[in-house]
Amino acid sequence: MAQMTLTELTSLLRECAGEQEGVDLAGDVADVDFTDLGYDSLAVLQAAGIIERDHNIVLPDETVAEASTPGLLLEFVNASLSAGASS
Structure with missing residues (x-):
């Protein structure tokens, strides 16, 4: 998966x-x-919700809250995408 x-x-x-x-x-x-x-955190959670919906992945709220930068959020998203592709 991309x-x-x-x-x-x-x-x-x-x-x-x-x-x-x-x-x-x-x-x-x-x-x-x-x-x-x-x-703010609400904007990041909203973006995470759209990512979850569009890519059919789950990002725990705690994980999203830990992502203080776009790079960290991308790490979490891409790890979830990779895990989903190998399932």
Whole structure:
């Protein structure tokens, strides 16, 4: 199964919660805290819910809460995608 990219994730975040003025999501934001990008935990949970629905995976709320950056969230998402593909 294909892996989710940073570009796909930032596009989804824009759709869910918009983009804060002065924040460039097109840059390398993988290691930037979600709060510094203008996203609160609800925006991240909403994005995670859409990822779960669209990719038929389950991301535990605790795991999503631990993902403080887009890079960490992608690690969790892609690990779940890989685990689902090998099942």
